[in-house]
Amino acid sequence: MPRRDAVLLGTQRILAASVGLLWLGGVLAGTFVMGRYANSPGQPAAPPLSWPGASRVSRVQDRQTLVMFVHPHCPCSRASVGELALLMAHAQGRVDAHVLFLQPAQMESSWVQSDTWREAERIPGVTVHGDLNGREARLFRAETSGDTVLYDTKGGLVFHGGITVSRGHSGDNPGRDALQAMLLGMPASRTNTPVFGCSLFECKLGDRR
Numbered sequence: 001m002p003r004r005d006a007v008l009l010g011t012q013r014i015l016a017a018s019v020g021l022l023w024l025g026g027v028l029a030g031t032f033v034m035g036r037y038a039n040s041p042g043q044p045a046a047p048p049l050s051w052p053g054a055s056r057v058s059r060v061q062d063r064q065t066l067v068m069f070v071h072p073h074c075p076c077s078r079a080s081v082g083e084l085a086l087l088m089a090h091a092q093g094r095v096d097a098h099v100l101f102l103q104p105a106q107m108e109s110s111w112v113q114s115d116t117w118r119e120a121e122r123i124p125g126v127t128v129h130g131d132l133n134g135r136e137a138r139l140f141r142a143e144t145s146g147d148t149v150l151y152d153t154k155g156g157l158v159f160h161g162g163i164t165v166s167r168g169h170s171g172d173n174p175g176r177d178a179l180q181a182m183l184l185g186m187p188a189s190r191t192n193t194p195v196f197g198c199s200l201f202e203c204k205l206g207d208r209r
Contacts, residue, residue, distance in 0.1 A: 041144075041162070041194030041195055041196050042143060042144025042145070042146075042147075042194075042195050042196065042197050042198070042199060043143040043144055043199065044143070044144075044194070044195070045140070045141050045142050045143050045144070045147050045160060045195070046141050047140045047141050047142070047149050047157055047160045048139075048140065048141065048157065049156065049157050050155050050156060050157070051065070051151050051155035051156075051157075052139045052140065054139060055136060055139055055140075056135075056136065057098050057100070057129070057136060058096075059096070059151065059155065060096045061153060062153065063093075063094060063095055063096050063153065064094070064095050064096070064150055064151060064152050064153060064158070064182070064183065065095070065096045065097075065098070065150070065151045066095050066096070066097040066098070066148065066149070066150045066151075066179070067097075067098045067099075067100060067136075067140065067148070067149050067151075068080065068081075068084060068097075068098070068099045068100070068146065068147070068148045069100050069102070069131070069136070069137045069140065069142040069145065069146075069147045069148075069200060070099055070100065070101050070102070070116060070120070070145050070146065071101075071102050071145035071197070071198050071199075071200050072101045072102065072103075072111070072112050072113070072114040072116055072117055073114055073116075074116075074145035074146070074197050074198035075198075076145065076146065076164070076196060076197040076198060077116055077145045077146045077197050077198070078115070078119065079164045079170045080145070080146035080148075080162065080163055080164055080197065081099070081116055081119050081123075082119070082170050083163040083164055083170060083173065083176050084097070084099070084120070084123060084126065084148075084163065085119075085122075085123045086176065087163065087176050087179055087180055087183075088123050088124060088125050088126060090180055090184070091179075091180065091183040091184065092124065092125055093125075094183045094184070095125070095150075095183050096127075097123075097125055097126045097127070098126070098127050098128075098129060099120040099126055099127075099128050099129070100129045100130075100131040100136050100137065101114075101116075101117055101120075101128065101129070101130055101131060102131050102134050102137060102145075102200055102201075103130040103131055103132050103133070103134075104133065104134075105132065105133050109130060112130045134200060134201060137200055137201075142200060143195075143199065143200060143201075144162070144195040144196075144197045144198070144199060144200060145195075145197035145198045145199070145200050146162050146163070146164065146195050146196065146197035147160070147161070147162065147195045147197075147200075148160065148161065148162065148163055148175070148179070148195075150179060150182060150183075158182060158191065159178060159179055159182060159188070159191050159192065160191075160192050161175050161192045161193030161194060161195055162175050162193050162194055162195035162196050162197065163175035163176040163179065163193070164196050164197075165196070166196050173193075174189070174190060174193050175193040177189070178190050178191065178193065
């Protein structure tokens with residue numbers, strides 16, 4: 001092979017190898033960023049220790065009351081609603097459950113009634129509400145979509161946090177395990193967990209009329 005052709009071939013191989021390394025580096029960087037995002041919890045909440053008297057959510061006296069706050073267009077929260085369905089399957093008749101979907105004043109009801117809303121509506125024993133201007137979320141100091149609180153029959157806070165182990169991830173997790181134990185009258189290993197979801201009040205996903 002002539003020397004010039006050999007040099008050209010060598011240069012092409014070096015360029016091909018460089019491009020391959022750059023591509024691999026980009027893939028690894030993207031995977032790292034996505035993994036870090038998926039495992040980064042949202043802003044923690046500090047719900048009131050006693051059920052807020054100004055709440056319009058009904059609280060029954062003979063069962064514990066669970067409330068989940070959801071942004072209707074947060075993709076992570078479909079997993080939270082799915083975990084709630086599993087929880088309710090084990091705790092029917094033991095808890096009065098509500099899912100409140102944020103509804104900004106300028107948005108119509110159709111904007112709130114997303115696929116996640118319809119999934120929540122299908123869960124037996126769960127009542128779904130639109131939360132106009134996030135009034136209830138602010139009363140309970142919820143910050144992140146998927147934030148869940150449980151109050152006992154006397155109106156005392158017994159749990160707050162999320163029921164997924166990462167953003168959009170379904171499966172066994174400490175939050176659901178703790179809630180299930182509490183509702184079945186067994187000791188729970190923890191009373192709060194991180195919430196993995198979009199910001200309730202800053203999430204812009206799906207913000208359209």
